[in-house]
Amino acid sequence: NGYFTYDPGFVSTAACESKITYIDGNAGILLHGGYPIEQLAEQSDYLETCYLLLYGKLPNSTEKETFVNKVRMHTMVNDQMSTFFKGFRRDAHPMAIMCGVVGALSAFYHDSLDIADEKHREISAIRLIAKMPTLAAMTYKYTIGQPFMYPQNHLSYSENFLHMMFGNPCEPSNVNPVLAKAMDTIFLLHADHEQNASTSTVRLAGSTGANPFACISAGIAALWGPSHGGANEAVLNMLEEIGDESNVDACVARAKDKNDPFRLMGFGHRVYKNFDPRAKVMKQVADEVLGELGIDDPLLKVAKRLEQIALEDPYFVEKKLYPNVDFYSGIILKAIGIPTSMFTVIFALGRTPGWIAHWSEMHASASRIGRPRQLYTGPEQRDFVKLEDRD
Numbered sequence: 001n002g003y004f005t006y007d008p009g010f011v012s013t014a015a016c017e018s019k020i021t022y023i024d025g026n027a028g029i030l031l032h033g034g035y036p037i038e039q040l041a042e043q044s045d046y047l048e049t050c051y052l053l054l055y056g057k058l059p060n061s062t063e064k065e066t067f068v069n070k071v072r073m074h075t076m077v078n079d080q081m082s083t084f085f086k087g088f089r090r091d092a093h094p095m096a097i098m099c100g101v102v103g104a105l106s107a108f109y110h111d112s113l114d115i116a117d118e119k120h121r122e123i124s125a126i127r128l129i130a131k132m133p134t135l136a137a138m139t140y141k142y143t144i145g146q147p148f149m150y151p152q153n154h155l156s157y158s159e160n161f162l163h164m165m166f167g168n169p170c171e172p173s174n175v176n177p178v179l180a181k182a183m184d185t186i187f188l189l190h191a192d193h194e195q196n197a198s199t200s201t202v203r204l205a206g207s208t209g210a211n212p213f214a215c216i217s218a219g220i221a222a223l224w225g226p227s228h229g230g231a232n233e234a235v236l237n238m239l240e241e242i243g244d245e246s247n248v249d250a251c252v253a254r255a256k257d258k259n260d261p262f263r264l265m266g267f268g269h270r271v272y273k274n275f276d277p278r279a280k281v282m283k284q285v286a287d288e289v290l291g292e293l294g295i296d297d298p299l300l301k302v303a304k305r306l307e308q309i310a311l312e313d314p315y316f317v318e319k320k321l322y323p324n325v326d327f328y329s330g331i332i333l334k335a336i337g338i339p340t341s342m343f344t345v346i347f348a349l350g351r352t353p354g355w356i357a358h359w360s361e362m363h364a365s366a367s368r369i370g371r372p373r374q375l376y377t378g379p380e381q382r383d384f385v386k387l388e389d390r391d
Protein backbone atom coordinates (compact mmCIF):
# COMPACT_ATOMS: atom_id res chain seq x y z
CA ASN A 1 0.00 0.00 0.00
CA GLY A 2 3.03 2.22 -0.36
CA TYR A 3 3.70 2.59 3.37
CA PHE A 4 5.93 -0.40 3.94
CA THR A 5 9.06 -1.80 2.37
CA TYR A 6 8.37 -5.35 1.28
CA ASP A 7 11.44 -7.37 2.24
CA PRO A 8 10.73 -11.10 2.55
CA GLY A 9 13.44 -12.82 4.58
CA PHE A 10 14.76 -9.43 5.79
CA VAL A 11 17.42 -9.44 3.07
CA SER A 12 17.90 -5.68 3.17
CA THR A 13 16.28 -4.49 6.39
CA ALA A 14 18.33 -3.36 9.39
CA ALA A 15 16.11 -3.69 12.46
CA CYS A 16 18.56 -2.34 15.02
CA GLU A 17 21.90 -0.68 15.66
CA SER A 18 24.56 -2.86 17.26
CA LYS A 19 28.17 -2.49 18.38
CA ILE A 20 28.81 -6.18 18.99
CA THR A 21 29.70 -7.86 15.70
CA TYR A 22 30.62 -6.72 12.21
CA ILE A 23 30.38 -8.90 9.11
CA ASP A 24 31.52 -8.07 5.59
CA GLY A 25 30.08 -11.02 3.68
CA ASN A 26 31.76 -10.14 0.39
CA ALA A 27 35.21 -9.95 1.94
CA GLY A 28 34.70 -12.90 4.32
CA ILE A 29 35.32 -10.72 7.39
CA LEU A 30 33.88 -11.36 10.86
CA LEU A 31 34.87 -9.06 13.72
CA HIS A 32 33.76 -9.15 17.37
CA GLY A 33 34.32 -5.77 19.06
CA GLY A 34 36.59 -5.02 16.09
CA TYR A 35 38.79 -8.12 16.55
CA PRO A 36 39.01 -10.60 13.62
CA ILE A 37 37.57 -14.03 14.38
CA GLU A 38 40.80 -15.70 13.20
CA GLN A 39 42.83 -13.80 15.84
CA LEU A 40 40.31 -14.55 18.57
CA ALA A 41 40.27 -18.25 17.63
CA GLU A 42 44.05 -18.39 17.75
CA GLN A 43 44.88 -16.12 20.69
CA SER A 44 41.79 -15.77 22.85
CA ASP A 45 39.49 -18.32 24.44
CA TYR A 46 35.75 -18.78 24.67
CA LEU A 47 35.11 -17.10 28.04
CA GLU A 48 37.30 -14.13 27.12
CA THR A 49 35.29 -13.79 23.90
CA CYS A 50 32.08 -13.99 25.95
CA TYR A 51 33.39 -11.05 28.01
CA LEU A 52 34.20 -9.16 24.79
CA LEU A 53 30.66 -9.66 23.47
CA LEU A 54 29.06 -8.64 26.76
CA TYR A 55 31.25 -5.68 27.70
CA GLY A 56 32.57 -4.53 24.29
CA LYS A 57 36.26 -4.81 25.23
CA LEU A 58 38.85 -7.48 25.99
CA PRO A 59 39.26 -7.90 29.76
CA ASN A 60 42.53 -7.15 31.52
CA SER A 61 43.85 -10.02 33.63
CA THR A 62 41.96 -9.04 36.82
CA GLU A 63 38.72 -8.53 34.91
CA LYS A 64 39.18 -11.86 33.19
CA GLU A 65 39.82 -13.71 36.44
CA THR A 66 36.79 -12.10 38.07
CA PHE A 67 34.57 -12.97 35.11
CA VAL A 68 35.78 -16.58 34.90
CA ASN A 69 35.22 -16.97 38.67
CA LYS A 70 31.71 -15.55 38.40
CA VAL A 71 30.89 -18.05 35.65
CA ARG A 72 32.35 -20.85 37.82
CA MET A 73 30.13 -19.85 40.75
CA HIS A 74 27.02 -20.41 38.66
CA THR A 75 27.70 -23.72 36.92
CA MET A 76 25.29 -25.77 39.07
CA VAL A 77 21.58 -25.81 38.35
CA ASN A 78 18.85 -26.02 40.98
CA ASP A 79 18.40 -29.66 41.93
CA GLN A 80 14.70 -29.48 41.00
CA MET A 81 15.86 -29.28 37.40
CA SER A 82 16.82 -32.95 37.50
CA THR A 83 13.18 -33.89 38.11
CA PHE A 84 12.16 -31.64 35.23
CA PHE A 85 14.30 -33.76 32.87
CA LYS A 86 12.46 -36.88 33.94
CA GLY A 87 9.27 -35.61 32.27
CA PHE A 88 10.85 -36.12 28.85
CA ARG A 89 11.01 -39.36 26.90
CA ARG A 90 14.52 -40.80 26.89
CA ASP A 91 14.52 -40.72 23.08
CA ALA A 92 13.48 -37.05 22.89
CA HIS A 93 15.61 -34.94 20.59
CA PRO A 94 18.15 -33.07 22.77
CA MET A 95 17.07 -29.74 21.26
CA ALA A 96 13.48 -30.43 22.35
CA ILE A 97 14.73 -30.92 25.91
CA MET A 98 16.94 -27.83 25.73
CA CYS A 99 14.03 -25.60 24.63
CA GLY A 100 12.17 -26.78 27.73
CA VAL A 101 14.87 -26.76 30.39
CA VAL A 102 16.44 -23.43 29.42
CA GLY A 103 13.00 -21.77 29.43
CA ALA A 104 12.38 -23.42 32.80
CA LEU A 105 15.29 -21.51 34.33
CA SER A 106 12.94 -18.51 34.51
CA ALA A 107 10.98 -20.44 37.12
CA PHE A 108 14.04 -20.55 39.39
CA TYR A 109 15.65 -17.10 39.21
CA HIS A 110 12.94 -14.63 40.15
CA ASP A 111 15.54 -12.56 41.95
CA SER A 112 17.08 -11.19 38.76
CA LEU A 113 14.30 -10.72 36.22
CA ASP A 114 14.12 -6.92 36.23
CA ILE A 115 15.25 -6.30 32.67
CA ALA A 116 15.60 -2.54 33.26
CA ASP A 117 18.27 -3.23 35.89
CA GLU A 118 21.76 -3.55 34.41
CA LYS A 119 22.95 -5.74 37.31
CA HIS A 120 20.02 -8.11 36.81
CA ARG A 121 20.80 -8.35 33.11
CA GLU A 122 24.43 -9.09 33.91
CA ILE A 123 23.67 -11.85 36.40
CA SER A 124 21.22 -13.45 33.97
CA ALA A 125 23.90 -13.38 31.26
CA ILE A 126 26.43 -15.03 33.56
CA ARG A 127 23.92 -17.62 34.76
CA LEU A 128 23.05 -18.57 31.20
CA ILE A 129 26.68 -18.85 30.06
CA ALA A 130 27.52 -20.88 33.19
CA LYS A 131 24.53 -23.22 33.14
CA MET A 132 24.28 -24.03 29.42
CA PRO A 133 27.08 -26.66 29.51
CA THR A 134 25.54 -28.23 32.62
CA LEU A 135 22.09 -28.40 31.01
CA ALA A 136 23.49 -29.61 27.68
CA ALA A 137 25.44 -32.41 29.38
CA MET A 138 22.43 -33.32 31.56
CA THR A 139 20.36 -33.57 28.39
CA TYR A 140 22.85 -36.00 26.87
CA LYS A 141 23.19 -38.06 30.04
CA TYR A 142 19.41 -38.28 30.34
CA THR A 143 19.01 -39.55 26.77
CA ILE A 144 21.58 -42.33 27.35
CA GLY A 145 20.32 -43.24 30.82
CA GLN A 146 23.47 -42.29 32.74
CA PRO A 147 23.58 -40.30 35.99
CA PHE A 148 24.04 -36.54 35.76
CA MET A 149 27.57 -35.35 36.49
CA TYR A 150 28.10 -32.34 38.71
CA PRO A 151 30.29 -29.59 37.28
CA GLN A 152 33.91 -29.61 38.44
CA ASN A 153 34.86 -26.01 38.93
CA HIS A 154 38.62 -26.54 38.97
CA LEU A 155 38.35 -27.45 35.29
CA SER A 156 38.25 -24.93 32.46
CA TYR A 157 34.87 -24.18 30.86
CA SER A 158 35.35 -26.61 27.98
CA GLU A 159 37.12 -29.29 30.06
CA ASN A 160 34.22 -29.15 32.48
CA PHE A 161 31.75 -29.61 29.62
CA LEU A 162 33.58 -32.70 28.35
CA HIS A 163 33.81 -34.01 31.92
CA MET A 164 30.04 -33.65 32.40
CA MET A 165 29.39 -35.24 28.98
CA PHE A 166 31.72 -38.21 29.15
CA GLY A 167 32.68 -38.67 32.80
CA ASN A 168 30.90 -41.08 35.09
CA PRO A 169 30.73 -41.23 38.89
CA CYS A 170 32.69 -44.50 39.02
CA GLU A 171 35.91 -43.23 37.52
CA PRO A 172 38.16 -40.19 37.87
CA SER A 173 37.66 -37.60 35.18
CA ASN A 174 40.02 -37.87 32.24
CA VAL A 175 39.66 -35.03 29.76
CA ASN A 176 42.01 -34.81 26.78
CA PRO A 177 43.33 -31.19 26.73
CA VAL A 178 43.62 -31.15 22.93
CA LEU A 179 39.95 -32.06 22.60
CA ALA A 180 39.00 -29.51 25.26
CA LYS A 181 40.90 -26.84 23.31
CA ALA A 182 39.11 -27.88 20.10
CA MET A 183 35.77 -27.73 21.93
CA ASP A 184 36.63 -24.25 23.21
CA THR A 185 37.43 -23.09 19.66
CA ILE A 186 34.14 -24.53 18.37
CA PHE A 187 32.24 -22.60 21.07
CA LEU A 188 34.22 -19.46 20.24
CA LEU A 189 33.56 -19.73 16.50
CA HIS A 190 29.83 -19.91 17.21
CA ALA A 191 29.76 -17.17 19.87
CA ASP A 192 27.99 -14.51 17.81
CA HIS A 193 26.95 -13.75 14.26
CA GLU A 194 24.97 -10.50 14.50
CA GLN A 195 21.31 -10.56 13.39
CA ASN A 196 20.96 -14.20 12.28
CA ALA A 197 17.54 -15.88 12.60
CA SER A 198 17.94 -17.08 16.20
CA THR A 199 19.48 -13.82 17.47
CA SER A 200 16.74 -11.85 15.75
CA THR A 201 14.25 -14.18 17.47
CA VAL A 202 15.85 -13.47 20.85
CA ARG A 203 15.67 -9.72 20.16
CA LEU A 204 12.07 -9.91 18.97
CA ALA A 205 10.99 -11.95 21.99
CA GLY A 206 13.02 -9.65 24.24
CA SER A 207 11.45 -6.53 22.75
CA THR A 208 8.19 -7.49 24.43
CA GLY A 209 9.87 -7.44 27.84
CA ALA A 210 9.94 -11.24 28.15
CA ASN A 211 12.51 -12.60 30.61
CA PRO A 212 15.98 -13.59 29.34
CA PHE A 213 15.59 -17.34 29.91
CA ALA A 214 12.35 -17.40 27.90
CA CYS A 215 14.04 -15.34 25.15
CA ILE A 216 17.03 -17.68 24.92
CA SER A 217 14.66 -20.62 24.80
CA ALA A 218 12.98 -18.95 21.80
CA GLY A 219 16.44 -18.54 20.25
CA ILE A 220 17.15 -22.25 20.76
CA ALA A 221 13.90 -23.12 18.98
CA ALA A 222 14.80 -20.89 16.02
CA LEU A 223 18.31 -22.32 15.88
CA TRP A 224 17.02 -25.89 15.65
CA GLY A 225 15.92 -25.68 11.99
CA PRO A 226 18.14 -27.25 9.31
CA SER A 227 18.57 -23.94 7.47
CA HIS A 228 20.25 -22.54 10.59
CA GLY A 229 21.95 -24.39 13.47
CA GLY A 230 20.34 -27.70 12.60
CA ALA A 231 22.58 -27.76 9.53
CA ASN A 232 25.53 -29.24 11.47
CA GLU A 233 23.46 -32.34 12.27
CA ALA A 234 22.13 -32.41 8.71
CA VAL A 235 25.70 -32.21 7.30
CA LEU A 236 26.81 -35.32 9.12
CA ASN A 237 23.66 -37.21 8.19
CA MET A 238 24.26 -36.19 4.57
CA LEU A 239 27.95 -37.24 4.62
CA GLU A 240 26.98 -40.58 6.14
CA GLU A 241 24.33 -41.07 3.50
CA ILE A 242 26.83 -40.29 0.72
CA GLY A 243 29.15 -42.76 2.43
CA ASP A 244 31.88 -42.87 -0.17
CA GLU A 245 33.72 -40.43 -2.44
CA SER A 246 32.36 -42.27 -5.48
CA ASN A 247 28.82 -41.14 -4.60
CA VAL A 248 29.66 -37.44 -4.29
CA ASP A 249 29.01 -36.56 -7.95
CA ALA A 250 25.47 -37.98 -7.84
CA CYS A 251 24.74 -36.00 -4.69
CA VAL A 252 26.02 -32.79 -6.25
CA ALA A 253 23.90 -33.42 -9.34
CA ARG A 254 20.84 -33.63 -7.08
CA ALA A 255 21.75 -30.34 -5.36
CA LYS A 256 21.94 -28.64 -8.78
CA ASP A 257 18.64 -30.08 -10.02
CA LYS A 258 15.98 -27.33 -9.91
CA ASN A 259 13.24 -29.95 -9.58
CA ASP A 260 14.84 -31.57 -6.54
CA PRO A 261 14.47 -29.72 -3.20
CA PHE A 262 17.70 -31.36 -1.94
CA ARG A 263 20.42 -28.92 -0.88
CA LEU A 264 24.01 -29.55 0.06
CA MET A 265 23.95 -29.07 3.80
CA GLY A 266 26.82 -26.94 5.09
CA PHE A 267 26.99 -24.91 1.86
CA GLY A 268 25.83 -21.38 1.25
CA HIS A 269 25.18 -18.47 3.54
CA ARG A 270 22.85 -15.50 3.49
CA VAL A 271 25.67 -13.06 4.19
CA TYR A 272 28.98 -14.70 3.17
CA LYS A 273 29.32 -14.58 -0.59
CA ASN A 274 33.05 -15.23 -0.67
CA PHE A 275 33.92 -17.61 2.13
CA ASP A 276 32.94 -18.15 5.73
CA PRO A 277 36.02 -17.25 7.83
CA ARG A 278 34.78 -19.56 10.60
CA ALA A 279 34.82 -22.51 8.19
CA LYS A 280 38.53 -21.92 7.47
CA VAL A 281 39.43 -22.11 11.17
CA MET A 282 37.08 -25.06 11.65
CA LYS A 283 38.87 -26.97 8.89
CA GLN A 284 42.23 -26.44 10.64
CA VAL A 285 40.75 -27.63 13.94
CA ALA A 286 39.35 -30.71 12.18
CA ASP A 287 42.83 -31.61 10.91
CA GLU A 288 44.33 -31.11 14.40
CA VAL A 289 41.70 -33.20 16.18
CA LEU A 290 41.77 -36.05 13.68
CA GLY A 291 45.59 -35.96 13.83
CA GLU A 292 45.60 -36.07 17.66
CA LEU A 293 43.16 -38.97 17.73
CA GLY A 294 44.83 -40.74 14.80
CA ILE A 295 41.48 -40.95 13.04
CA ASP A 296 41.32 -41.56 9.32
CA ASP A 297 37.65 -40.76 8.87
CA PRO A 298 36.34 -41.70 5.41
CA LEU A 299 33.70 -38.99 5.87
CA LEU A 300 36.49 -36.42 5.79
CA LYS A 301 37.41 -37.65 2.30
CA VAL A 302 33.77 -37.27 1.26
CA ALA A 303 33.73 -33.77 2.79
CA LYS A 304 36.95 -32.76 1.04
CA ARG A 305 35.66 -33.98 -2.33
CA LEU A 306 32.42 -32.05 -1.83
CA GLU A 307 34.35 -28.92 -0.95
CA GLN A 308 36.55 -29.32 -4.03
CA ILE A 309 33.49 -29.58 -6.26
CA ALA A 310 31.85 -26.57 -4.68
CA LEU A 311 34.94 -24.48 -5.27
CA GLU A 312 35.11 -25.50 -8.94
CA ASP A 313 31.57 -26.25 -10.16
CA PRO A 314 30.00 -23.30 -12.06
CA TYR A 315 26.64 -23.80 -10.25
CA PHE A 316 28.21 -23.25 -6.83
CA VAL A 317 30.69 -20.62 -8.07
CA GLU A 318 27.98 -18.53 -9.77
CA LYS A 319 25.64 -18.73 -6.79
CA LYS A 320 28.58 -18.04 -4.45
CA LEU A 321 27.92 -21.13 -2.37
CA TYR A 322 30.88 -21.93 -0.11
CA PRO A 323 31.27 -24.31 2.83
CA ASN A 324 29.95 -22.62 5.97
CA VAL A 325 30.74 -23.03 9.68
CA ASP A 326 28.57 -26.11 9.93
CA PHE A 327 30.41 -28.00 7.25
CA TYR A 328 33.47 -29.06 9.26
CA SER A 329 32.17 -28.76 12.83
CA GLY A 330 30.29 -32.08 12.59
CA ILE A 331 33.43 -34.01 11.66
CA ILE A 332 35.24 -32.61 14.72
CA LEU A 333 32.32 -33.25 17.06
CA LYS A 334 32.00 -36.79 15.79
CA ALA A 335 35.71 -37.37 16.40
CA ILE A 336 35.36 -36.01 19.95
CA GLY A 337 32.59 -38.57 20.49
CA ILE A 338 29.61 -36.23 20.54
CA PRO A 339 26.56 -37.89 18.99
CA THR A 340 25.00 -36.27 15.94
CA SER A 341 21.76 -35.43 17.74
CA MET A 342 23.76 -33.21 20.15
CA PHE A 343 25.45 -31.11 17.45
CA THR A 344 22.87 -28.34 17.40
CA VAL A 345 22.94 -28.24 21.20
CA ILE A 346 26.68 -27.48 20.93
CA PHE A 347 25.85 -24.64 18.55
CA ALA A 348 23.24 -23.32 21.02
CA LEU A 349 25.73 -23.48 23.86
CA GLY A 350 28.33 -21.59 21.84
CA ARG A 351 25.81 -18.97 20.63
CA THR A 352 24.44 -18.19 24.10
CA PRO A 353 26.78 -15.22 24.81
CA GLY A 354 25.84 -13.69 21.45
CA TRP A 355 22.13 -14.07 22.11
CA ILE A 356 22.35 -12.64 25.60
CA ALA A 357 24.72 -9.83 24.54
CA HIS A 358 22.21 -8.70 21.89
CA TRP A 359 19.32 -9.02 24.33
CA SER A 360 21.24 -6.94 26.86
CA GLU A 361 22.35 -4.34 24.31
CA MET A 362 18.73 -3.90 23.23
CA HIS A 363 17.59 -3.26 26.80
CA ALA A 364 20.50 -0.92 27.54
CA SER A 365 19.12 1.58 25.02
CA ALA A 366 15.63 2.79 24.29
CA SER A 367 13.94 0.14 22.18
CA ARG A 368 10.46 -0.48 20.86
CA ILE A 369 8.52 -3.67 20.57
CA GLY A 370 9.47 -5.48 17.33
CA ARG A 371 6.42 -5.55 15.13
CA PRO A 372 6.98 -6.29 11.41
CA ARG A 373 4.24 -5.29 8.99
CA GLN A 374 2.88 -7.34 6.07
CA LEU A 375 1.46 -6.99 2.61
CA TYR A 376 -2.04 -8.41 2.88
CA THR A 377 -2.94 -10.66 -0.06
CA GLY A 378 -6.17 -12.23 1.27
CA PRO A 379 -9.81 -11.62 0.24
CA GLU A 380 -11.39 -8.17 0.37
CA GLN A 381 -13.99 -7.40 3.04
CA ARG A 382 -17.11 -9.59 2.62
CA ASP A 383 -20.26 -10.41 4.60
CA PHE A 384 -20.46 -13.41 6.87
CA VAL A 385 -22.35 -16.39 5.40
CA LYS A 386 -24.48 -18.53 7.71
CA LEU A 387 -23.42 -22.19 7.95
CA GLU A 388 -26.62 -23.45 6.25
CA ASP A 389 -26.11 -21.06 3.31
CA ARG A 390 -22.52 -22.09 2.52
CA ASP A 391 -21.66 -24.27 -0.53
Ligand code: CMC
Binds near residue numbers: 229255256269270324
Ligand atom coordinates in the same frame (compact mmCIF):
# COMPACT_ATOMS: atom_id res chain seq x y z
N1 CMC B 1 22.77 -26.40 -2.10
C1 CMC B 1 22.30 -26.17 -3.35
N2 CMC B 1 21.80 -24.99 -3.76
C2 CMC B 1 21.75 -24.00 -2.88
C3 CMC B 1 22.22 -24.15 -1.55
C4 CMC B 1 22.75 -25.41 -1.19
N3 CMC B 1 23.20 -25.61 0.05
N4 CMC B 1 22.05 -23.00 -0.87
C5 CMC B 1 21.49 -22.13 -1.73
N5 CMC B 1 21.31 -22.74 -2.94
C6 CMC B 1 20.77 -22.10 -4.15
C7 CMC B 1 19.27 -21.93 -4.05
O1 CMC B 1 18.58 -23.03 -4.60
C8 CMC B 1 19.05 -20.66 -4.80
O2 CMC B 1 19.07 -20.97 -6.17
P1 CMC B 1 18.15 -20.11 -7.22
O3 CMC B 1 18.65 -18.70 -7.14
O4 CMC B 1 18.43 -20.76 -8.53
O5 CMC B 1 16.75 -20.25 -6.74
C9 CMC B 1 20.31 -19.83 -4.51
O6 CMC B 1 21.33 -20.79 -4.19
C10 CMC B 1 20.15 -18.84 -3.36
O7 CMC B 1 19.62 -19.58 -2.22
P2 CMC B 1 18.65 -18.93 -1.14
O8 CMC B 1 17.95 -20.03 -0.44
O9 CMC B 1 17.82 -17.87 -1.78
O10 CMC B 1 19.70 -18.25 -0.17
P3 CMC B 1 19.41 -17.78 1.31
O11 CMC B 1 20.36 -16.68 1.58
O12 CMC B 1 17.97 -17.50 1.49
O13 CMC B 1 19.75 -19.08 2.19
C11 CMC B 1 20.98 -20.71 3.38
C12 CMC B 1 20.98 -19.27 2.83
C13 CMC B 1 22.18 -20.88 4.32
C14 CMC B 1 19.70 -20.97 4.19
C15 CMC B 1 21.08 -21.70 2.18
O14 CMC B 1 22.30 -21.49 1.50
C16 CMC B 1 20.95 -23.17 2.63
O15 CMC B 1 19.84 -23.67 2.73
N6 CMC B 1 22.11 -23.85 2.90
C17 CMC B 1 22.09 -25.20 3.42
C18 CMC B 1 21.80 -25.18 4.93
C19 CMC B 1 22.97 -24.68 5.74
O16 CMC B 1 24.12 -25.11 5.54
N7 CMC B 1 22.69 -23.79 6.70
C20 CMC B 1 23.70 -23.26 7.64
C21 CMC B 1 23.97 -21.81 7.42
S1 CMC B 1 25.45 -21.22 8.26
C22 CMC B 1 25.16 -21.41 9.94
C23 CMC B 1 23.90 -20.81 10.45
O17 CMC B 1 23.54 -19.68 10.10
O18 CMC B 1 23.25 -21.45 11.26
